[in-house]
Amino acid sequence: MSKKNVISRRSVLKGAAGLVGAAAGSGAITGFPYIMSQEAKVLRYLGTAVNEGDDISKKCFADTGIKIEYITATTDDVTKRVITQPNSFDVLDTEYFSLKKLVPSGNILGLNAKKIKEFDNITPVFTKGELPNGKKIGNQGTAPWKVLYLEGENSTKFSKTPTEHVTLIPTVYNADTLGIRPDLIKRPISSWSELLNPEFKGKASILNIPSIGIMDAAMVVEASGLHKYEDKGNMTKAEIDLTMKIMTEAKKSGQFRAFWKDFNESVNLMAAGETVIQSMWSPAVTKVRSMGIDCTFQPLKEGYRSWASGFCVSKGVSGKKLDIAYEFVNWYLSGFAGAYLNRQGYYSAVLSTAKANMSPDEWGYWMEGKAAVADIKAPDGTTLEKAGAKRDGGSYEDRMGSVACWNAVMDENDYMVRKWNEFIAA
Amino acid sequence: MFKSPSKNLVAWLQAGPMMLVFAAFFLLPLCFVVMVSFWDYNEYEMIPGFTTRGYYESFEGCVAQLPGLCTILKTYLETIKLCFLTWAFTLVIGFSVAYFLAFHIKSKSMQIGLSLLCTIPFWTSNVIRMIAWIPLLGRNGLVNSGLMHMGVIDKPLDWLLFSEFAVVLSLVHLFTFFMVVPIFNSLIRIDKRLIEAAYDAGATGWQTLWNVVIPLAKPGIVIGSIFVITIVMGDFITIGVMGGQQLAAAGKIIEVRLNALQFPAAAANAVILLVITFLIISALSKLVDIRKEL
Numbered sequence: 169m170s171k172k173n174v175i176s177r178r179s180v181l182k183g184a185a186g187l188v189g190a191a192a193g194s195g196a197i198t199g200f201p202y203i204m205s206q207e208a209k210v211l212r213y214l215g216t217a218v219n220e221g222d223d224i225s226k227k228c229f230a231d232t233g234i235k236i237e238y239i240t241a242t243t244d245d246v247t248k249r250v251i252t253q254p255n256s257f258d259v260l261d262t263e264y265f266s267l268k269k270l271v272p273s274g275n276i277l278g279l280n281a282k283k284i285k286e287f288d289n290i291t292p293v294f295t296k297g298e299l300p301n302g303k304k305i306g307n308q309g310t311a312p313w314k315v316l317y318l319e320g321e322n323s324t325k326f327s328k329t330p331t332e333h334v335t336l337i338p339t340v341y342n343a344d345t346l347g348i349r350p351d352l353i354k355r356p357i358s359s360w361s362e363l364l365n366p367e368f369k370g371k372a373s374i375l376n377i378p379s380i381g382i383m384d385a386a387m388v389v390e391a392s393g394l395h396k397y398e399d400k401g402n403m404t405k406a407e408i409d410l411t412m413k414i415m416t417e418a419k420k421s422g423q424f425r426a427f428w429k430d431f432n433e434s435v436n437l438m439a440a441g442e443t444v445i446q447s448m449w450s451p452a453v454t455k456v457r458s459m460g461i462d463c464t465f466q467p468l469k470e471g472y473r474s475w476a477s478g479f480c481v482s483k484g485v486s487g488k489k490l491d492i493a494y495e496f497v498n499w500y501l502s503g504f505a506g507a508y509l510n511r512q513g514y515y516s517a518v519l520s521t522a523k524a525n526m527s528p529d530e531w532g533y534w535m536e537g538k539a540a541v542a543d544i545k546a547p548d549g550t551t552l553e554k555a556g557a558k559r560d561g562g563s564y565e566d567r568m569g570s571v572a573c574w575n576a577v578m579d580e581n582d583y584m585v586r587k588w589n590e591f592i593a594a
Numbered sequence: 595m596f597k598s599p600s601k602n603l604v605a606w607l608q609a610g611p612m613m614l615v616f617a618a619f620f621l622l623p624l625c626f627v628v629m630v631s632f633w634d635y636n637e638y639e640m641i642p643g644f645t646t647r648g649y650y651e652s653f654e655g656c657v658a659q660l661p662g663l664c665t666i667l668k669t670y671l672e673t674i675k676l677c678f679l680t681w682a683f684t685l686v687i688g689f690s691v692a693y694f695l696a697f698h699i700k701s702k703s704m705q706i707g708l709s710l711l712c713t714i715p716f717w718t719s720n721v722i723r724m725i726a727w728i729p730l731l732g733r734n735g736l737v738n739s740g741l742m743h744m745g746v747i748d749k750p751l752d753w754l755l756f757s758e759f760a761v762v763l764s765l766v767h768l769f770t771f772f773m774v775v776p777i778f779n780s781l782i783r784i785d786k787r788l789i790e791a792a793y794d795a796g797a798t799g800w801q802t803l804w805n806v807v808i809p810l811a812k813p814g815i816v817i818g819s820i821f822v823i824t825i826v827m828g829d830f831i832t833i834g835v836m837g838g839q840q841l842a843a844a845g846k847i848i849e850v851r852l853n854a855l856q857f858p859a860a861a862a863n864a865v866i867l868l869v870i871t872f873l874i875i876s877a878l879s880k881l882v883d884i885r886k887e888l
Contacts, residue, residue: 244853273638376839426756426838440732585854590665593842
């Protein structure tokens with residue numbers, strides 16, 4: 169190599185150093201707008217994509233002047249972010265089952281029930297574990313009423329009796345079950361045990377989020393009559409071993425086509441006919457159907473696995489910011505958002521305000537299990553169901569009344585995660 | 595070979611920025627990872643201290659389950675198998691492409707043009723290049739319906755997708771280019787007169803390839819191999835998506851533990867992965883002294 173070349177390479181290095189300096193300089197400049205934006209009513213909203221609709225943030229801005237900045241992450245990443253970067257968000261939208269990890273960390277603050285206008289109208293599903301008609305629902309797993317209250321304002325302990333300090337102000341919940349392709353299965357499906365039926369070898373799937381996947385596995389094991397769990401959401405080590413052993417045998421014999429981890433994967437598996445029976449989420453079934461493919465969110469005789477989520481704030485939120493957060497949560501429960509969520513097949517925590525924002529036909533279809541009078545439209549205006557269709561699983565009472573267990577974090581979570589890795593490696 | 599002190603200082607200053615970047619963004623984080631791997635943890639936080647729990651639990655059952663394999667051994671066997679298959683295919687394909695570019699394309703501009711052509715797949719993201727295979731290989735995908743149409747098979751081949759085959763196929767597709775570039779770089783620097791001399795001495799084409807070209811291409815082969823092996827050993831996204839999340843991968847274990855907020859256990863697994871990858875790389879660099887050859 170000639171000397172000239174060496175020199176030119178060095179000058180390139182010097183140039184690169186200059187660039188680094190320039191980049192550092194520009195980084196300092198971006199600091200300003202952030203500080204200014206503190207003056208405006210802005211909330212950084214951390215949650216999963218499920219509830220983060222553009223329509224909701226636009227309507228919220230129009231009604232209250234609060235600008236919502238969505239920070240979207242997967243369920244696991246939301247939890248990770250709360251633990252590692254509690255100052256990177258203001259409002260947290262998360263599921264009740266993750267509270268067992270989040271509350272002891274001290275990184276989140278509960279809200280005061282007295283400042284929530286509609287708190288007394290929140291469905292008794294959250295507060296008492298029963299339907300509005302008084303029917304008790306399944307309490308296995310981390311059911312929301314077990315972790316709804318804190319002992320005091322800054323407490324990191326759950327209270328067994330109601331207090332005014334609420335961990336998460338309830339917003340949305342649903343009952344999950346298996347999705348099936350009736351056009352390919354061609355016979356009625358009525359039990360979770362069908363997931364491991366050899367008839368569907370190579371055409372079944374469960375979700376690969378260990379804490380939720382093992383609950384679906386437990387529903388299958390119990391439905392097959394292989395074991396009766398004391399609490400599917402809080403297994404003993406022996407029960408975890410047994411559950412994973414049954415699932416491992418199924419995996420080795422080729423029962424599963426693939427495991428899925430996010431919404432789109434589950435839609436693609438089902439829509440492409442790779443799977444005909446799998447764990448699924450309600451809007452994913454709706455998505456497959458809106459592609460013109462027959463897909464049913466099949467009610468099963470053993471019941472549903474349920475989940476629920478709500479709002480709290482970061483421990484860094486106080487003063488004016490906290491007032492904005494209360495204003496936002498109050499707006500969220502005032503009806504528009506609730507109706508929006510109901511139209512996606514979820515359920516709103518305050519039913520009365522959601523009802524006021526939906527047409528009687530919509531309410532009849534989504535909540536009362538009645539046949540649709542006119543076409544049922546998604547929040548974005550696409551047609552979901554033709555007139556005359558009925559919702560899978562029927563009414564709110566039928567669906568929520570059949571909940572068998574709730575998404576959970578087990579006491580033996582650490583052991584379960586290791587066993588899950590063993591299951592994947594088998 | 596003594597340099598004057600001032601020249602020495604200049605050399606240090608020139609290496610300084612890179613050294614600082616390297617120390618701040620690689621060595622320091624690595625020290626933290628090693629440190630954290632010896633911490634304890636609970637459901638929601640890391641507990642500073644000293645415990646070998648992360649390591650001990652990672653190797654859980656390795657003695658008790660003998661002669662069966664424990665989770666971590668099974669996982670590493672699977673990962674190394676995928677790694678070896680990917681390496682073998684990328685090497686053969688990458689070498690062939692580089693050989694063609696270096697010896698069969700005469701004009702320099704054509705060589706540059708064709709090399710740039712090889713980079714076209716890199717204009718889209720990793721994930722898209724990977725996902726593009728799914729409609730092709732699926733049960734009702736193009737390949738299966740094509741084969742059935744031609745009457746070669748009467749029911750779809752399930753092993754085309756969500757299998758080791760699919761994983762290796764997409765890894766080869768993703769990473770062959772990392773083999774092409776360093777090998778091409780070695781090949782164009784081979785003095786053409788050596789090949790002519792071999793030919794004059796009566797060597798056949800294969801003898802020339804085996805005894806002249808490949809030994810001289812060794813540095814490129816080793817560098818390309820290091821790229822491919824380090825990427826595949828740590829991969830969990832491609833193995834996850836193309837393997838239908840049913841195949842074990844060393845990176846996958848780390849991801850699962852991170853998602854469960856078990857950071858020390860994840861760090862311990864990261865250290866184990868680092869050590870094993872380092873062993874493979876150091877074995878490879880025993881084959882050829884890269885510093886000398888560059």
